[in-house]
Amino acid sequence: xxxxxxxxxxxxxxxxxxxxxxxxxxxxxxxxxxxxxxxxxxxxxxxxxxxxxxxxxxxxxxxxxxxxxxxxxxxxxxxxxxxxxxxxxxxxxxxxxxxxxxxxxxxxxxxxxxxxxxxxxxxxxxxxxxxxxxxxxxxxxxxxxxxxxxxxxxxxxxxx
Numbered sequence: 303x304x305x306x307x308x309x310x311x312x313x314x315x316x317x318x319x320x321x322x323x324x325x326x327x328x329x330x331x332x333x334x335x336x337x338x339x340x341x342x343x344x345x346x347x348x349x350x351x352x353x354x355x356x357x358x359x360x361x362x363x364x365x366x367x368x369x370x371x372x373x374x375x376x377x378x379x380x381x382x383x384x385x386x387x388x389x390x391x392x393x394x395x396x397x398x399x400x401x402x403x404x405x406x407x408x409x410x411x412x413x414x415x416x417x418x419x420x421x422x423x424x425x426x427x428x429x430x431x432x433x434x435x436x437x438x439x440x441x442x443x444x445x446x447x448x449x450x451x452x453x454x455x456x457x458x459x460x461x462x
Contacts, residue, residue, distance in 0.1 A: 304411055305456070308436055315449070325364075326428070328393060330365050331446065332382065332383045332384055333382075335382035335383070335384070335385075336382050336383070336384035336385060337355070338381055338382075339358075339361075339381075339384075339433060339437060340354045340355065340358070342433045342436060342439065343430060343438075345354065345428055346429040346432055346433055347426055347429035347430075348414065349426070349429075353452040355388075355401075355457070356415070357412075357416060357426040357427075357429070357430055358385070358430050358433075359388045359415075360390045360411075360412050360415035360416055361412055361426065361427045361430040361431070362385075362430065362434070363388070363415075364408055364438055365431075365446075367401050368402070368449070368450065368454065369446065369449050370405065370409070370449060373445060373446065373449055374444060376445065377434075377442060377446055380438040380439060380442050381434070381437055381438065382437065386433075391403075402451070404418075404451060404453055404454070405451075405454055405456075405457060407455035408427070408454060408457075409423045409424050411429065412427055424457070427447050427457055428457060431458050432460070433445060445459075446458065447459065
C-alpha cells in the first residue's frame with residue numbers, strides 16, 4: 303500500500319508536482335516575468351526599480367483610460383500577470399469611462415503622478431510604451447495604436 307502511494311506521488315511529481323509545488327512555480331514565473339519587464343524598462347529609461355514601477359503604473363493607467371474596455375482587456379491578456387495589475391484602472395480613475403485626451407493632457411497627468419516635468423514624463427512614457435510593445439504581439443500593438451489619436455500614436459509608435 304505504501305509503495306502504491308509512493309508510486310502515485312512519484313507519478314504526480316512527474317506530471318508537474320503537487321498543487322503546492324505548481325503554485326510555487328507559477329508564483330516564481332510571475333515574479334520572473336515582472337522582474338524582466340521592469341529590468342527592460344529600467345534599461346530603456348536609465349532609471350531605478352522604484353521609478354520604473356511608478357512610471358509603468360502611471361503610464362499604463364493613463365493608457366488604459368484612453369482605450370475601450372475590450373481593447374484594454376486584449377492588451378492585458380498579453381502582459382505578464384503583475385504588469386496586468388498595473389494596467390487595471392488605478393484608484394484615481396476607478397469607475398470612470400474611457401476618456402479622450404490629447405498628448406499634452408496625457409503628459410501633464412503622468413508628470414503630476416511622477417512629480418516631474420512634462421519633458422521627463424514624455425521620455426518615461428516612451429520607455430514604458432516601448433517596453434510594453436516588446437511584451438505583446440505586433441497585431442495587438444497595432445490595435446492599441448488604432449485607438450489612439452495621432453499625437454498619442456506618435457508616442458506609442460516605434461522610433462525609427
